[in-house]
Amino acid sequence: MGVEIKIEHLTKSFGKQLIWNDVTLTMPAGEICVMLGPSGTGKSVMLKTLIGLLKPDRGSVIIEGTDIANCSEKDLYEIRKLFGVLFQDGAMFGSMNLFDNVAFPLREHTKKSESEIKRIVLEKMDLVGLIGAEYKLPGEISGGMRKRAGLARALVLDPEILLIDEPDSGLDPVRTSFINQLFVDLNAQINATFMIVTHDIHSVRVVPDQIGLLYHKHLAMFGPREMLLSSDEPVVRQFLNAQTVGPIGMSEEKDATELEAEKDMDLPPLPPIPLQLETSNGIPRKSQRPPGEWCRLNGVTPPPGSFRADSILSASAAKSSD
Ligand SMILES: Nc1ncnc2c1ncn2[C@@H]1O[C@H](COP(=O)(O)OP(=O)(O)O)[C@@H](O)[C@H]1O
Numbered sequence: 001m002g003v004e005i006k007i008e009h010l011t012k013s014f015g016k017q018l019i020w021n022d023v024t025l026t027m028p029a030g031e032i033c034v035m036l037g038p039s040g041t042g043k044s045v046m047l048k049t050l051i052g053l054l055k056p057d058r059g060s061v062i063i064e065g066t067d068i069a070n071c072s073e074k075d076l077y078e079i080r081k082l083f084g085v086l087f088q089d090g091a092m093f094g095s096m097n098l099f100d101n102v103a104f105p106l107r108e109h110t111k112k113s114e115s116e117i118k119r120i121v122l123e124k125m126d127l128v129g130l131i132g133a134e135y136k137l138p139g140e141i142s143g144g145m146r147k148r149a150g151l152a153r154a155l156v157l158d159p160e161i162l163l164i165d166e167p168d169s170g171l172d173p174v175r176t177s178f179i180n181q182l183f184v185d186l187n188a189q190i191n192a193t194f195m196i197v198t199h200d201i202h203s204v205r206v207v208p209d210q211i212g213l214l215y216h217k218h219l220a221m222f223g224p225r226e227m228l229l230s231s232d233e234p235v236v237r238q239f240l241n242a243q244t245v246g247p248i249g250m251s252e253e254k255d256a257t258e259l260e261a262e263k264d265m266d267l268p269p270l271p272p273i274p275l276q277l278e279t280s281n282g283i284p285r286k287s288q289r290p291p292g293e294w295c296r297l298n299g300v301t302p303p304p305g306s307f308r309a310d311s312i313l314s315a316s317a318a319k320s321s322d
Pocket residue numbers: 014019037038039040041042043044045046
């Protein structure tokens with residue numbers, strides 16, 4: 001059914017290098033969350049902290065009443081069974097075919113028979129569109145197929161929480177759209193809580209229920225998609241619209257001279273908020289809200305042209321003209 005993840009005052013450093021400080025957010029059960037941020041802001045470190053592979057300096061990660069940042073190895077082992085993870089590089093075993101790669105968690109963590117394993121592996125490979133490729137080696141397939149194989153492997157233990165690190169890096173726009181559709185359909189089907197780390201602002205605009213932005217060693221904002229897409233907060237606005245004008249520079253933060261030089265520049269208008277991506281069969285996901293609901297409930301006027309069937313196209317047009 002998906003479980004809630006409550007992150008409180010989470011702080012992580014490596015030696016003297018602070019990665020992020022005092023991160024507090026709640027990922028609602030069954031919702032799709034996306035975490036954004038410039039390279040090196042600690043998005044992957046965040047995912048690894050969420051499954052207890054890395055220990056934070058301070059703070060807690062509460063899942064079903066257990067604080068996984070401060071629990072015993074035994075409790076951590078149990079909680080980890082709730083997770084499916086797709087690491088940034090897919091992390092496939094190069095000498096194993098896709099079937100054996102996907103079967104690996106079942107053989108490691110369960111006592112299921114080989115025939116039961118075969119049934120589950122083929123079911124998950126079917127879900128991600130990889131039937132027919134079971135006996136290929138990871139090196140023999142495209143990057144997009146490797147990601148989908150990694151996703152099938154993340155799904156075999158029926159996770160309540162799915163962590164996905166940059167599923168779209170190295171994928172062309174069409175394959176990125178396919179994988180986005182896959183996430184939305186999967187979320188409808190398994191109702192797990194998703195945390196997707198991505199750089200692709202088009203995906204961010206159409207896929208998630210919640211968006212977070214890590215910037216300059218802290219969480220700049222986390223909240224419903226419509227809240228961030230209508231936000232005037234300079235960092236959020238700049239990042240979500242891929243603009244050069246704003247506080248974020250080539251080397252993370254602009255200096256005073258750079259900011260002074262652009263202080264009278266007009267910010268481009270906020271592009272329309274597109275409709276959220278629907279499931280393939282048109283049946284709404286449990287956590288999907290009607291278009292414009294957040295704006296209405298919070299008295300926020302969305303940018304002109306929002307929530308129209310053609311605003312997805314105008315958003316991508318805005319992106320390509322940047
Ligand atoms: N195990 C580690 N030991 C020391 N430093 C690390 C480790 N993992 C990540 N880092 C550092 O943490 C920072 C954030 O890394 P990462 O989470 O991979 O960034 P992102 O995924 O946002 O691009 C980087 O400066 C990286 O060098």
